[in-house]
Amino acid sequence: MLDIREVLETNEMIEKENLDVRTITLGISLLDCIDSDLDKLNENIYNKITTLAENLVSTGKDIEKEFGIPIVNKRISVTPIALIGAAACKTPDDFVTIAKTLDDAAKKVGINFIGGYSALVSKGMTKADENLIRSIPKALSVTDMVCSSVNLGSTKTGLDMDAIRLMGEMVHEAAYLTKENDSIGCAKLVVFCNAPDDNPFMAGAFHGVTEADAIINVGVSGPGVVKKALETIHGEDFEVLCETIKKTAFKITRVGQLVAKEASERLGIPFGIIDLSLAPTPAVGDSIADIFEEMGLERAGAPGTTAALAMLNDQVKKGGVMASSYVGGLSGAFIPVSEDQGMIRAVNDGALTIEKLEAMTCVCSVGLDMIAIPGDTPATTISGIIADEMAIGMVNQKTTAVRIIPVIGKDVGDTVEFGGLLGYAPVMKVNSFGCADFINRKGRIPAPIHSFKN
Amino acid sequence: MKKTIITVVGKDSVGIIAKVCTYLAENQVNILDISQTITGGYFNMMMITDISGSSKKFDELSDELDGIGEEIGVVIKLQREEIFVKMHRI
Numbered sequence: 392m393l394d395i396r397e398v399l400e401t402n403e404m405i406e407k408e409n410l411d412v413r414t415i416t417l418g419i420s421l422l423d424c425i426d427s428d429l430d431k432l433n434e435n436i437y438n439k440i441t442t443l444a445e446n447l448v449s450t451g452k453d454i455e456k457e458f459g460i461p462i463v464n465k466r467i468s469v470t471p472i473a474l475i476g477a478a479a480c481k482t483p484d485d486f487v488t489i490a491k492t493l494d495d496a497a498k499k500v501g502i503n504f505i506g507g508y509s510a511l512v513s514k515g516m517t518k519a520d521e522n523l524i525r526s527i528p529k530a531l532s533v534t535d536m537v538c539s540s541v542n543l544g545s546t547k548t549g550l551d552m553d554a555i556r557l558m559g560e561m562v563h564e565a566a567y568l569t570k571e572n573d574s575i576g577c578a579k580l581v582v583f584c585n586a587p588d589d590n591p592f593m594a595g596a597f598h599g600v601t602e603a604d605a606i607i608n609v610g611v612s613g614p615g616v617v618k619k620a621l622e623t624i625h626g627e628d629f630e631v632l633c634e635t636i637k638k639t640a641f642k643i644t645r646v647g648q649l650v651a652k653e654a655s656e657r658l659g660i661p662f663g664i665i666d667l668s669l670a671p672t673p674a675v676g677d678s679i680a681d682i683f684e685e686m687g688l689e690r691a692g693a694p695g696t697t698a699a700l701a702m703l704n705d706q707v708k709k710g711g712v713m714a715s716s717y718v719g720g721l722s723g724a725f726i727p728v729s730e731d732q733g734m735i736r737a738v739n740d741g742a743l744t745i746e747k748l749e750a751m752t753c754v755c756s757v758g759l760d761m762i763a764i765p766g767d768t769p770a771t772t773i774s775g776i777i778a779d780e781m782a783i784g785m786v787n788q789k790t791t792a793v794r795i796i797p798v799i800g801k802d803v804g805d806t807v808e809f810g811g812l813l814g815y816a817p818v819m820k821v822n823s824f825g826c827a828d829f830i831n832r833k834g835r836i837p838a839p840i841h842s843f844k845n
Numbered sequence: 846m847k848k849t850i851i852t853v854v855g856k857d858s859v860g861i862i863a864k865v866c867t868y869l870a871e872n873q874v875n876i877l878d879i880s881q882t883i884t885g886g887y888f889n890m891m892m893i894t895d896i897s898g899s900s901k902k903f904d905e906l907s908d909e910l911d912g913i914g915e916e917i918g919v920v921i922k923l924q925r926e927e928i929f930v931k932m933h934r935i
Contacts, residue, residue, distance in 0.1 A: 392878060394880075395881070395891040397929055397932075399891070401933070402854075402922065457924070458924055459922055459928065642932045645931045646928060646931065649927055
């Protein structure tokens with residue numbers, strides 16, 4: 392029989408420590424929508440999404456009510472649109488019509504985001520891939536809910552430097568086209584190395600071609616719960632620290648597993664994976680950086696931060712894996728700057744730089760996330776930042792990502808307001824030495840050797 | 846059986862349990878277990894209940910209990926048992 396303390400502990404996590412299920416993401420394959428006629432293609436896409444996802448939001452709300460756990464977002468991910476639109480789209484503007492269709496379908500079913508306006512170009516771009524990539528800035532500026540991602544490299548294929556160069560320009564253009572709103576277009580655009588097929592988190596969610604027709608993936612949250620648990624063992628040794636994180640991660644993930652199974656049953660769609668990520672929000676107390684401070688670092692970014700993050704990430708996985716029957720997606724601690732009060736404080740206090748963030752991404756998911764930089768940063772420098780991050784993923788056989796926002800008209804010292812879950816961010820300094828001659832070389836960086844590890 | 850957990854949290858006062866139990870009796874909700882503690886002047890009560898005999902839906906029961914809570918100045922929540930069992934039992 393349940394104990395009153397257990398019941399109160401769970402409710403305290405929900406009410407005071409921001410425990411929530413971050414997202415139920417319905418992955419939908421659009422492969423059977425493909426048609427060489429653009430109008431027909433758009434019609435097929437709209438119909439499939441609005442039919443399959445008709446009850447997604449209401450089911451999510453029912454589960455929220457019955458279990459008393461907030462489910463912050465209901466989302467959809469679709470097959471990368473570069474593949475779906477390849478037969479029908481001859482120009483970037485043709486692709487933009489699909490973005491609008493996705494946006495309309497998202498609004499019709501009432502979800503928060505739709506991801507999959509994507510291209511997978513880790514080794515090379517088809518004409519359709521390139522057209523889609525060139526359409527991204529416009530697509531993001533004329534839609535509200537569409538998220539876009541591009542996979543630019545992998546451990547097996549190396550890095551597509553032509554695509555990396557192009558994406559530097561596209562990030563800049565997306566910033567320019569949404570400059571009236573603090574370049575928010577870039578907050579909906581992420582580039583990857585080793586992108587997972589089943590990630591439920593935005594902006595990088597897409598439904599990989601290896602997936603079933605439709606699938607339910609769930610992302611959990613809960614940095615506030617971990618921080619609170621660590622407060623109770625203040626000053627204890629690493630063994631106690633690790634055990635506490637593991638146990639807490641187990642509890643958080645079990646809630647995600649319950650919600651995922653329940654949603655899957657009610658919607659009649661198979662359960663895919665739980666993403667074990669610790670995802671912060673701008674809410675006070677829901678911060679990864681606060682966990683570091685509780686561990687004993689004065690600020691996130693202080694020496695020791697990478698070690699603390701490596702440990703945190705590993706313990707979350709160890710606890711979470713046992714709590715869920717299938718784990719996938721990104722699974723690790725997120726370190727977005729704008730979505731985490733403690734990270735913002737660390738930047739403002741001068742403790743955290745882009746270079747330190749880059750080092751931290753070597754040991755966690757996902758990458759340089761929600762970082763505002765000066766609007767006059769050259770596109771080649773953005774490509775350089777992307778290439779560095781992709782190289783970390785390629786060599787270390789892990790997913791890495793870049794979601795960076797060159798805020799047009801703003802400079803170091805300014806603050807940018809994105810609103811909602813995206814939060815606000817101080818504009819961070821970027822190394823001003825150029826890399827144009829390196830980025831402007833054509834071709835690819837070959838796949839790394841998988842032996843002689845050092 | 847449809848096991849649910851009712852929690853009542855708030856400032857202690859006379860008649861909280863009576864009020865909640867009367868409502869449950871009127872709506873054929875069976876109480877399987879009750880426990881309570883008072884910490885820092887705050888009243889915490891948990892009931893394990895079975896709502897399968899009630900003619901009202903989960904939603905209605907939940908909203909009406911919410912209303913009673915507001916009336917007597919406490920927070921009453923109705924939740925399905927699984928969230929607690931999954932979290933605290935392997």
